[in-house]
Amino acid sequence: MEITDAICSFCGSLCDDLTVKVEDNKIIDVKRACRLGASKMLGHERINSPMIRNEAGILEEASFDSAIDKASQILLHAKRPLLYGWASTSCEAQSKGVLLGEILGAVVDSTASVCHGPTTLGVQEKGLPTASLGQIKNRADLIIFWGCNPIHAHPRHMSRYSGYLPGFFLDRGRQNRKFVTVDVRMTETAAISDEFLQIEQGSDYVVLSALRALVNGKDDLVPDVVCGVSKEDLVRLSGMMRSCRFGAFFFGMGLTQSKGRYKNIDCALSLTNDLNTQTKFVITPLRGHYNVTGFGQVCSWQTGFPAVDLSRGAPYYNPGEMSANDLLMRDEVDASLIVASDPAAHFPSTSVRNLAKMPLIQIDPYANATTEIADVVIPTAIVGVETEGTAYRMDGLSLRLRKLVDSDYPSDEEILDKIIKKVSRKGDVC
Protein backbone atom coordinates (compact mmCIF):
# COMPACT_ATOMS: atom_id res chain seq x y z
CA MET A 1 0.00 0.00 0.00
CA GLU A 2 1.27 3.47 -0.90
CA ILE A 3 0.22 6.46 1.19
CA THR A 4 0.72 9.77 -0.58
CA ASP A 5 1.05 13.26 0.89
CA ALA A 6 2.07 11.89 4.26
CA ILE A 7 3.48 14.48 6.69
CA CYS A 8 6.89 14.01 8.27
CA SER A 9 6.87 14.38 12.06
CA PHE A 10 10.55 15.12 12.59
CA CYS A 11 11.40 18.81 12.29
CA GLY A 12 9.49 22.07 12.19
CA SER A 13 9.35 22.04 8.39
CA LEU A 14 6.56 19.41 8.52
CA CYS A 15 7.15 18.36 4.89
CA ASP A 16 3.76 17.19 3.63
CA ASP A 17 4.65 15.52 0.35
CA LEU A 18 6.04 12.15 1.41
CA THR A 19 5.03 8.89 -0.21
CA VAL A 20 5.17 6.03 2.26
CA LYS A 21 5.10 2.38 1.25
CA VAL A 22 3.54 0.05 3.81
CA GLU A 23 3.69 -3.76 3.73
CA ASP A 24 2.38 -6.04 6.48
CA ASN A 25 1.74 -2.99 8.68
CA LYS A 26 5.39 -1.94 8.41
CA ILE A 27 6.83 1.08 6.64
CA ILE A 28 9.35 -0.30 4.15
CA ASP A 29 10.09 2.78 2.04
CA VAL A 30 9.71 6.56 2.24
CA LYS A 31 10.04 8.73 -0.83
CA ARG A 32 11.09 12.41 -0.73
CA ALA A 33 11.93 12.40 2.98
CA CYS A 34 15.32 13.74 4.05
CA ARG A 35 17.72 11.60 6.07
CA LEU A 36 16.18 12.83 9.34
CA GLY A 37 12.60 12.11 8.29
CA ALA A 38 13.39 8.77 6.66
CA SER A 39 15.25 7.56 9.74
CA LYS A 40 12.23 8.35 11.90
CA MET A 41 9.65 6.89 9.49
CA LEU A 42 11.60 3.67 8.92
CA GLY A 43 11.79 3.19 12.66
CA HIS A 44 14.17 2.59 15.54
CA GLU A 45 14.27 0.18 18.43
CA ARG A 46 11.36 0.80 20.81
CA ILE A 47 10.68 0.54 24.51
CA ASN A 48 8.85 -2.79 24.68
CA SER A 49 6.88 -2.42 27.86
CA PRO A 50 6.19 0.00 30.71
CA MET A 51 8.89 -0.19 33.38
CA ILE A 52 9.26 0.76 37.03
CA ARG A 53 12.65 1.07 38.75
CA ASN A 54 12.93 -1.37 41.67
CA GLU A 55 14.72 -0.93 44.98
CA ALA A 56 17.93 -2.34 43.46
CA GLY A 57 17.85 0.48 40.92
CA ILE A 58 16.91 -1.72 37.96
CA LEU A 59 14.06 -0.91 35.56
CA GLU A 60 11.60 -3.83 35.68
CA GLU A 61 8.81 -4.48 33.20
CA ALA A 62 5.35 -3.62 34.51
CA SER A 63 1.78 -3.35 33.24
CA PHE A 64 0.42 -0.07 31.87
CA ASP A 65 -2.02 0.08 34.79
CA SER A 66 0.67 -0.28 37.45
CA ALA A 67 2.98 2.24 35.69
CA ILE A 68 0.14 4.75 35.47
CA ASP A 69 -0.70 4.11 39.16
CA LYS A 70 2.91 4.66 40.17
CA ALA A 71 3.19 7.80 38.04
CA SER A 72 0.01 9.22 39.55
CA GLN A 73 1.24 8.55 43.10
CA ILE A 74 4.53 10.31 42.37
CA LEU A 75 2.75 13.36 40.98
CA LEU A 76 0.17 13.48 43.78
CA HIS A 77 2.89 13.51 46.43
CA ALA A 78 5.01 16.18 44.71
CA LYS A 79 4.97 19.77 45.97
CA ARG A 80 6.84 21.28 43.01
CA PRO A 81 6.30 19.01 39.98
CA LEU A 82 7.77 19.87 36.58
CA LEU A 83 5.93 18.71 33.45
CA TYR A 84 8.48 19.09 30.68
CA GLY A 85 8.99 18.30 27.01
CA TRP A 86 6.00 18.26 24.65
CA ALA A 87 7.82 19.18 21.42
CA SER A 88 7.42 15.80 19.72
CA THR A 89 3.81 15.04 20.42
CA SER A 90 0.42 16.25 19.24
CA CYS A 91 -1.41 19.42 20.27
CA GLU A 92 -4.09 17.17 21.74
CA ALA A 93 -1.56 15.56 24.11
CA GLN A 94 -0.05 18.98 24.89
CA SER A 95 -3.50 20.23 25.84
CA LYS A 96 -3.89 17.32 28.28
CA GLY A 97 -0.47 18.17 29.69
CA VAL A 98 -1.47 21.75 30.47
CA LEU A 99 -4.68 20.47 32.09
CA LEU A 100 -2.66 18.04 34.22
CA GLY A 101 -0.42 20.96 35.19
CA GLU A 102 -3.44 22.95 36.34
CA ILE A 103 -4.75 20.08 38.46
CA LEU A 104 -1.35 19.46 40.06
CA GLY A 105 -0.31 23.12 40.38
CA ALA A 106 2.78 22.25 38.33
CA VAL A 107 5.24 24.10 36.15
CA VAL A 108 4.67 23.21 32.49
CA ASP A 109 7.64 24.00 30.26
CA SER A 110 8.65 22.84 26.81
CA THR A 111 11.90 22.19 24.96
CA ALA A 112 11.54 25.73 23.57
CA SER A 113 13.20 26.91 26.80
CA VAL A 114 16.50 25.41 25.50
CA CYS A 115 15.74 26.26 21.87
CA HIS A 116 13.66 29.26 20.77
CA GLY A 117 12.46 30.36 24.22
CA PRO A 118 14.55 33.54 23.89
CA THR A 119 12.84 34.08 20.51
CA THR A 120 9.48 34.20 22.27
CA LEU A 121 10.87 36.79 24.70
CA GLY A 122 12.18 38.88 21.81
CA VAL A 123 8.87 38.63 19.98
CA GLN A 124 7.00 39.70 23.12
CA GLU A 125 9.12 42.87 23.11
CA LYS A 126 9.06 43.71 19.40
CA GLY A 127 6.40 41.64 17.61
CA LEU A 128 7.08 39.27 14.72
CA PRO A 129 6.97 40.69 11.19
CA THR A 130 6.71 37.30 9.50
CA ALA A 131 5.08 35.43 6.61
CA SER A 132 4.09 31.89 5.78
CA LEU A 133 6.74 29.66 4.22
CA GLY A 134 4.53 29.63 1.11
CA GLN A 135 4.80 33.41 0.78
CA ILE A 136 8.57 33.16 1.18
CA LYS A 137 8.77 30.43 -1.46
CA ASN A 138 6.74 32.50 -3.90
CA ARG A 139 8.26 35.93 -3.26
CA ALA A 140 11.61 36.04 -1.44
CA ASP A 141 14.55 37.10 -3.62
CA LEU A 142 16.96 37.48 -0.67
CA ILE A 143 17.35 34.82 1.99
CA ILE A 144 19.47 35.41 5.10
CA PHE A 145 20.45 32.41 7.26
CA TRP A 146 21.83 33.75 10.54
CA GLY A 147 23.25 31.37 13.15
CA CYS A 148 21.58 28.36 11.63
CA ASN A 149 22.54 25.46 9.40
CA PRO A 150 19.39 24.18 7.68
CA ILE A 151 21.35 21.69 5.57
CA HIS A 152 21.90 19.76 8.80
CA ALA A 153 18.86 20.66 10.88
CA HIS A 154 16.11 21.21 8.27
CA PRO A 155 17.51 19.43 5.21
CA ARG A 156 14.54 20.05 2.87
CA HIS A 157 13.85 23.63 3.94
CA MET A 158 15.82 25.10 1.06
CA SER A 159 14.37 22.81 -1.57
CA ARG A 160 10.78 23.29 -0.42
CA TYR A 161 10.51 26.81 0.96
CA SER A 162 13.57 28.98 0.95
CA GLY A 163 15.78 28.35 -2.01
CA TYR A 164 15.58 26.16 -5.00
CA LEU A 165 11.91 25.81 -5.87
CA PRO A 166 10.52 28.28 -8.43
CA GLY A 167 7.96 30.56 -6.80
CA PHE A 168 4.85 32.22 -8.24
CA PHE A 169 6.82 35.46 -8.71
CA LEU A 170 10.24 33.82 -9.07
CA ASP A 171 10.07 31.48 -12.02
CA ARG A 172 13.78 30.60 -12.06
CA GLY A 173 14.00 29.43 -8.45
CA ARG A 174 17.58 29.57 -7.15
CA GLN A 175 18.67 31.91 -9.95
CA ASN A 176 16.14 34.48 -8.74
CA ARG A 177 17.39 34.40 -5.18
CA LYS A 178 20.49 35.46 -3.29
CA PHE A 179 21.54 33.47 -0.22
CA VAL A 180 23.55 35.08 2.57
CA THR A 181 24.79 33.12 5.59
CA VAL A 182 26.09 34.75 8.76
CA ASP A 183 27.82 32.34 11.14
CA VAL A 184 30.88 31.86 13.29
CA ARG A 185 32.16 28.99 11.14
CA MET A 186 31.94 27.89 7.54
CA THR A 187 28.97 25.52 7.56
CA GLU A 188 27.54 23.53 4.66
CA THR A 189 24.80 26.17 4.35
CA ALA A 190 27.45 28.91 4.20
CA ALA A 191 29.35 26.96 1.53
CA ILE A 192 26.42 27.07 -0.92
CA SER A 193 25.51 30.69 -0.17
CA ASP A 194 26.31 33.64 -2.44
CA GLU A 195 27.75 35.56 0.52
CA PHE A 196 29.20 34.35 3.80
CA LEU A 197 29.92 36.70 6.68
CA GLN A 198 32.08 35.03 9.30
CA ILE A 199 31.62 36.82 12.60
CA GLU A 200 33.34 36.36 15.95
CA GLN A 201 31.49 34.03 18.31
CA GLY A 202 29.10 35.94 20.56
CA SER A 203 29.15 39.13 18.49
CA ASP A 204 25.73 38.79 16.84
CA TYR A 205 24.19 41.72 18.70
CA VAL A 206 27.02 44.04 17.69
CA VAL A 207 26.94 43.00 14.02
CA LEU A 208 23.14 43.27 13.88
CA SER A 209 23.37 46.72 15.47
CA ALA A 210 25.96 47.79 12.86
CA LEU A 211 23.60 46.65 10.11
CA ARG A 212 20.79 48.63 11.72
CA ALA A 213 22.99 51.72 11.71
CA LEU A 214 23.78 51.25 8.02
CA VAL A 215 20.18 50.53 7.05
CA ASN A 216 19.16 53.72 8.85
CA GLY A 217 21.80 55.83 7.08
CA LYS A 218 24.10 56.21 10.09
CA ASP A 219 27.20 54.96 8.22
CA ASP A 220 29.53 57.24 10.19
CA LEU A 221 28.78 55.31 13.39
CA VAL A 222 30.16 52.03 12.02
CA PRO A 223 33.91 51.40 12.47
CA ASP A 224 36.09 49.86 9.76
CA VAL A 225 35.88 46.38 11.26
CA VAL A 226 33.02 45.06 13.37
CA CYS A 227 33.75 41.82 15.23
CA GLY A 228 35.70 40.28 12.40
CA VAL A 229 33.59 41.71 9.57
CA SER A 230 34.81 44.60 7.44
CA LYS A 231 32.63 47.68 7.09
CA GLU A 232 32.78 47.12 3.32
CA ASP A 233 31.12 43.70 3.69
CA LEU A 234 28.48 45.13 6.03
CA VAL A 235 27.74 48.00 3.63
CA ARG A 236 27.34 45.48 0.80
CA LEU A 237 24.98 43.30 2.90
CA SER A 238 22.90 46.27 4.05
CA GLY A 239 22.66 47.34 0.39
CA MET A 240 21.44 43.88 -0.61
CA MET A 241 18.87 43.98 2.18
CA ARG A 242 17.56 47.40 1.21
CA SER A 243 17.43 46.74 -2.51
CA CYS A 244 15.75 43.33 -2.50
CA ARG A 245 12.06 43.12 -3.32
CA PHE A 246 11.21 40.64 -0.56
CA GLY A 247 13.75 39.55 2.02
CA ALA A 248 13.43 36.63 4.43
CA PHE A 249 15.59 36.31 7.56
CA PHE A 250 15.85 32.83 9.08
CA PHE A 251 17.69 32.29 12.33
CA GLY A 252 18.55 29.51 14.75
CA MET A 253 20.40 28.71 17.94
CA GLY A 254 23.35 30.84 16.88
CA LEU A 255 21.25 33.78 18.05
CA THR A 256 19.19 32.26 20.88
CA GLN A 257 22.04 30.45 22.65
CA SER A 258 24.87 32.95 22.20
CA LYS A 259 25.73 35.91 24.40
CA GLY A 260 22.81 38.30 24.43
CA ARG A 261 20.20 35.52 24.08
CA TYR A 262 16.79 37.20 23.61
CA LYS A 263 18.39 40.60 23.04
CA ASN A 264 19.93 39.19 19.85
CA ILE A 265 16.41 38.33 18.70
CA ASP A 266 15.14 41.74 19.76
CA CYS A 267 17.88 43.30 17.60
CA ALA A 268 17.14 41.04 14.60
CA LEU A 269 13.43 41.90 14.86
CA SER A 270 14.28 45.61 15.05
CA LEU A 271 16.47 45.28 11.95
CA THR A 272 13.56 43.62 10.15
CA ASN A 273 11.26 46.44 11.24
CA ASP A 274 13.82 49.01 10.02
CA LEU A 275 14.03 47.26 6.64
CA ASN A 276 10.25 47.35 6.29
CA THR A 277 10.43 51.14 6.04
CA GLN A 278 12.38 50.65 2.79
CA THR A 279 11.29 47.30 1.32
CA LYS A 280 9.44 44.15 2.36
CA PHE A 281 11.27 41.97 4.89
CA VAL A 282 10.10 39.08 7.07
CA ILE A 283 11.74 37.03 9.82
CA THR A 284 11.10 33.43 10.87
CA PRO A 285 12.74 31.26 13.53
CA LEU A 286 13.80 27.84 12.27
CA ARG A 287 11.99 25.69 14.83
CA GLY A 288 13.53 22.32 15.62
CA HIS A 289 11.14 19.61 16.79
CA TYR A 290 8.08 19.12 14.65
CA ASN A 291 5.53 20.45 17.14
CA VAL A 292 7.47 22.74 19.45
CA THR A 293 5.59 25.60 17.77
CA GLY A 294 2.34 23.80 18.66
CA PHE A 295 3.15 23.73 22.35
CA GLY A 296 3.58 27.50 22.38
CA GLN A 297 0.19 27.82 20.71
CA VAL A 298 -1.64 25.34 22.95
CA CYS A 299 -0.20 26.61 26.22
CA SER A 300 -0.97 30.19 25.17
CA TRP A 301 -4.61 29.34 24.34
CA GLN A 302 -5.10 27.62 27.67
CA THR A 303 -3.13 29.81 30.04
CA GLY A 304 -2.14 32.97 28.18
CA PHE A 305 1.57 32.05 28.21
CA PRO A 306 3.85 29.79 26.11
CA ALA A 307 5.21 28.14 29.30
CA VAL A 308 3.57 28.41 32.67
CA ASP A 309 3.87 28.01 36.42
CA LEU A 310 0.45 26.97 37.76
CA SER A 311 1.49 26.58 41.39
CA ARG A 312 -0.08 29.90 42.40
CA GLY A 313 -3.57 28.86 41.29
CA ALA A 314 -3.33 31.31 38.41
CA PRO A 315 -1.01 31.22 35.38
CA TYR A 316 2.39 32.80 36.02
CA TYR A 317 5.16 33.31 33.46
CA ASN A 318 8.65 34.53 34.17
CA PRO A 319 11.38 32.80 32.14
CA GLY A 320 14.64 32.84 34.05
CA GLU A 321 12.72 32.08 37.23
CA MET A 322 10.22 29.33 36.32
CA SER A 323 11.95 27.82 33.28
CA ALA A 324 12.93 24.17 33.61
CA ASN A 325 16.65 24.80 33.95
CA ASP A 326 16.26 27.61 36.46
CA LEU A 327 14.04 25.42 38.65
CA LEU A 328 16.45 22.50 38.38
CA MET A 329 19.51 24.63 39.00
CA ARG A 330 17.89 25.89 42.21
CA ASP A 331 17.01 22.27 43.06
CA GLU A 332 13.34 23.21 43.48
CA VAL A 333 11.78 20.35 41.53
CA ASP A 334 10.73 17.32 43.60
CA ALA A 335 9.22 15.20 40.79
CA SER A 336 9.09 15.42 37.04
CA LEU A 337 7.01 14.13 34.16
CA ILE A 338 8.94 14.13 30.89
CA VAL A 339 6.84 13.72 27.76
CA ALA A 340 8.24 13.31 24.23
CA SER A 341 11.66 14.78 24.91
CA ASP A 342 15.05 13.95 26.40
CA PRO A 343 16.23 16.55 28.91
CA ALA A 344 18.90 14.18 30.28
CA ALA A 345 20.60 14.45 26.88
CA HIS A 346 19.96 18.17 26.37
CA PHE A 347 20.25 19.91 29.75
CA PRO A 348 23.47 21.01 31.45
CA SER A 349 24.89 18.44 33.85
CA THR A 350 23.83 20.39 36.97
CA SER A 351 20.20 20.22 35.86
CA VAL A 352 20.45 16.52 34.94
CA ARG A 353 21.96 15.71 38.34
CA ASN A 354 19.02 17.34 40.13
CA LEU A 355 16.54 15.77 37.72
CA ALA A 356 18.00 12.32 38.42
CA LYS A 357 17.82 12.48 42.20
CA MET A 358 14.04 13.03 42.29
CA PRO A 359 11.29 10.70 40.99
CA LEU A 360 11.05 10.97 37.22
CA ILE A 361 8.29 9.65 34.96
CA GLN A 362 9.01 9.31 31.25
CA ILE A 363 6.39 9.01 28.51
CA ASP A 364 8.11 8.37 25.16
CA PRO A 365 8.22 5.90 22.26
CA TYR A 366 12.01 5.49 22.49
CA ALA A 367 14.64 4.70 25.10
CA ASN A 368 17.02 7.61 25.50
CA ALA A 369 19.28 9.27 28.06
CA THR A 370 16.26 10.21 30.22
CA THR A 371 15.27 6.52 30.41
CA GLU A 372 18.59 5.89 32.19
CA ILE A 373 17.53 8.14 35.08
CA ALA A 374 13.75 7.48 34.97
CA ASP A 375 11.82 5.75 37.74
CA VAL A 376 8.70 5.04 35.69
CA VAL A 377 8.79 4.57 31.90
CA ILE A 378 5.62 4.44 29.80
CA PRO A 379 6.04 3.71 26.07
CA THR A 380 3.63 5.29 23.62
CA ALA A 381 2.73 5.43 19.93
CA ILE A 382 4.61 7.70 17.51
CA VAL A 383 2.46 10.65 16.44
CA GLY A 384 2.30 10.94 12.64
CA VAL A 385 3.25 7.28 12.18
CA GLU A 386 1.15 5.17 14.57
CA THR A 387 -1.42 7.72 15.68
CA GLU A 388 -2.86 10.92 14.28
CA GLY A 389 -2.71 14.38 15.77
CA THR A 390 -2.38 18.10 15.10
CA ALA A 391 0.99 19.85 14.75
CA TYR A 392 2.13 23.40 13.95
CA ARG A 393 4.73 24.08 11.29
CA MET A 394 7.47 26.60 12.14
CA ASP A 395 5.50 29.39 10.46
CA GLY A 396 2.38 28.73 12.57
CA LEU A 397 0.44 26.67 10.02
CA SER A 398 -1.48 23.83 11.66
CA LEU A 399 -1.46 20.47 9.89
CA ARG A 400 -3.16 17.19 10.71
CA LEU A 401 -0.67 14.34 11.00
CA ARG A 402 -1.96 10.99 9.82
CA LYS A 403 -1.76 7.48 11.18
CA LEU A 404 0.23 5.36 8.70
CA VAL A 405 0.39 1.98 10.47
CA ASP A 406 -1.47 0.28 13.32
CA SER A 407 0.13 0.00 16.74
CA ASP A 408 -0.58 -1.66 20.07
CA TYR A 409 0.99 1.28 21.90
CA PRO A 410 -1.41 3.80 23.48
CA SER A 411 -1.06 7.45 22.47
CA ASP A 412 0.50 10.10 24.73
CA GLU A 413 -2.97 11.62 24.99
CA GLU A 414 -4.52 8.38 26.26
CA ILE A 415 -1.83 7.90 28.92
CA LEU A 416 -2.13 11.52 30.08
CA ASP A 417 -5.90 11.18 30.22
CA LYS A 418 -5.57 8.17 32.53
CA ILE A 419 -3.14 10.00 34.80
CA ILE A 420 -5.48 13.02 34.91
CA LYS A 421 -8.36 10.79 36.02
CA LYS A 422 -6.18 9.32 38.78
CA VAL A 423 -4.95 12.64 40.18
CA SER A 424 -8.03 14.83 39.77
CA ARG A 425 -10.17 15.73 42.70
CA LYS A 426 -13.90 16.45 42.91
CA GLY A 427 -14.54 19.71 41.11
CA ASP A 428 -11.56 19.53 38.75
CA VAL A 429 -12.54 20.07 35.13
CA CYS A 430 -11.14 17.10 33.22
Add this chain to the structure above:
Amino acid sequence: MKCDVNIITGRTIDQGANIDSKLSSDYFNACARCEIGAEDLKTLGLSEGSHVKVSTRFGSVVVSLALCDGNPEGVAFIPMGPWANTVVNPDTHGCGMPGFKGILGSLEPTDEKPLDLKALMSLYRE
Protein backbone atom coordinates in the same frame (compact mmCIF):
# COMPACT_ATOMS: atom_id res chain seq x y z
CA MET B 1 49.90 20.16 24.30
CA LYS B 2 46.95 22.10 25.71
CA CYS B 3 44.81 24.26 23.44
CA ASP B 4 42.44 27.02 24.63
CA VAL B 5 39.11 27.08 22.79
CA ASN B 6 35.73 28.78 22.64
CA ILE B 7 33.22 25.90 22.62
CA ILE B 8 29.97 25.94 20.70
CA THR B 9 27.43 23.11 20.63
CA GLY B 10 24.70 22.44 18.09
CA ARG B 11 22.79 20.06 15.88
CA THR B 12 24.33 17.93 13.15
CA ILE B 13 22.56 15.70 10.68
CA ASP B 14 24.23 12.59 12.15
CA GLN B 15 23.07 13.60 15.63
CA GLY B 16 19.55 14.26 14.33
CA ALA B 17 19.28 11.04 12.34
CA ASN B 18 20.07 9.06 15.50
CA ILE B 19 18.11 11.16 17.98
CA ASP B 20 15.58 8.35 18.47
CA SER B 21 18.26 5.66 18.81
CA LYS B 22 20.44 7.21 21.46
CA LEU B 23 21.75 3.91 22.77
CA SER B 24 23.22 3.06 19.35
CA SER B 25 26.87 3.24 18.35
CA ASP B 26 25.85 5.59 15.53
CA TYR B 27 24.59 8.14 18.08
CA PHE B 28 27.76 7.73 20.14
CA ASN B 29 29.92 8.31 17.05
CA ALA B 30 27.80 11.31 16.06
CA CYS B 31 27.93 13.05 19.45
CA ALA B 32 30.98 11.97 21.46
CA ARG B 33 33.23 14.11 19.27
CA CYS B 34 34.79 17.52 19.06
CA GLU B 35 35.40 19.28 15.74
CA ILE B 36 38.31 21.70 15.45
CA GLY B 37 40.25 23.39 12.67
CA ALA B 38 43.62 22.27 11.29
CA GLU B 39 45.60 24.87 13.29
CA ASP B 40 44.24 23.66 16.62
CA LEU B 41 44.78 20.04 15.63
CA LYS B 42 48.41 20.95 14.98
CA THR B 43 48.71 22.76 18.32
CA LEU B 44 47.45 19.67 20.12
CA GLY B 45 49.83 17.48 18.14
CA LEU B 46 47.02 15.01 17.55
CA SER B 47 45.31 13.49 14.56
CA GLU B 48 41.65 12.89 13.75
CA GLY B 49 40.15 10.15 15.87
CA SER B 50 42.48 10.78 18.82
CA HIS B 51 40.87 11.15 22.21
CA VAL B 52 40.87 14.54 23.83
CA LYS B 53 39.77 15.83 27.22
CA VAL B 54 37.53 18.89 26.99
CA SER B 55 37.56 20.94 30.18
CA THR B 56 35.65 24.04 31.22
CA ARG B 57 34.98 25.44 34.67
CA PHE B 58 31.68 23.51 34.58
CA GLY B 59 33.10 20.03 33.97
CA SER B 60 35.15 17.84 31.70
CA VAL B 61 34.51 15.08 29.20
CA VAL B 62 36.54 12.81 26.93
CA VAL B 63 35.55 12.73 23.26
CA SER B 64 37.10 11.92 19.87
CA LEU B 65 38.70 14.60 17.71
CA ALA B 66 37.49 15.44 14.22
CA LEU B 67 38.88 17.92 11.71
CA CYS B 68 36.50 20.62 10.48
CA ASP B 69 38.06 22.98 7.96
CA GLY B 70 35.24 25.48 8.48
CA ASN B 71 36.17 26.15 12.10
CA PRO B 72 38.28 29.25 12.70
CA GLU B 73 41.27 28.84 15.00
CA GLY B 74 40.21 28.62 18.64
CA VAL B 75 36.61 27.52 17.99
CA ALA B 76 35.62 23.96 18.95
CA PHE B 77 32.26 22.46 17.98
CA ILE B 78 30.70 19.60 19.95
CA PRO B 79 27.36 18.20 18.70
CA MET B 80 24.53 18.77 21.18
CA GLY B 81 24.04 15.81 23.50
CA PRO B 82 25.07 14.32 26.83
CA TRP B 83 28.82 14.67 26.17
CA ALA B 84 28.60 18.37 25.25
CA ASN B 85 26.34 19.09 28.19
CA THR B 86 28.99 17.98 30.65
CA VAL B 87 30.95 21.15 29.86
CA VAL B 88 28.27 23.77 29.01
CA ASN B 89 27.48 26.78 31.20
CA PRO B 90 24.30 26.20 33.24
CA ASP B 91 23.70 29.93 33.83
CA THR B 92 20.51 30.99 32.03
CA HIS B 93 21.23 34.73 32.27
CA GLY B 94 17.70 35.23 33.55
CA CYS B 95 15.91 34.02 30.43
CA GLY B 96 15.72 30.25 30.84
CA MET B 97 18.41 29.42 28.29
CA PRO B 98 21.68 27.88 29.52
CA GLY B 99 24.95 28.78 27.79
CA PHE B 100 25.23 26.16 25.08
CA LYS B 101 27.55 28.34 22.99
CA GLY B 102 30.53 30.51 23.81
CA ILE B 103 31.97 28.45 26.67
CA LEU B 104 35.66 29.08 27.27
CA GLY B 105 37.62 25.90 27.85
CA SER B 106 40.60 23.86 26.84
CA LEU B 107 41.50 20.66 25.01
CA GLU B 108 44.31 18.35 25.97
CA PRO B 109 45.47 14.89 24.88
CA THR B 110 44.35 12.01 27.08
CA ASP B 111 44.73 8.25 27.35
CA GLU B 112 41.15 7.97 28.63
CA LYS B 113 38.37 6.76 26.34
CA PRO B 114 34.97 8.42 25.87
CA LEU B 115 32.24 6.88 28.04
CA ASP B 116 29.25 5.38 26.23
CA LEU B 117 25.80 6.80 26.96
CA LYS B 118 24.85 4.29 29.65
CA ALA B 119 28.15 4.76 31.49
CA LEU B 120 27.90 8.55 31.22
CA MET B 121 24.32 8.62 32.51
CA SER B 122 25.10 6.19 35.34
CA LEU B 123 27.30 8.92 36.86
CA TYR B 124 24.13 10.95 37.50
CA ARG B 125 22.55 8.13 39.51
CA GLU B 126 25.49 7.76 41.90
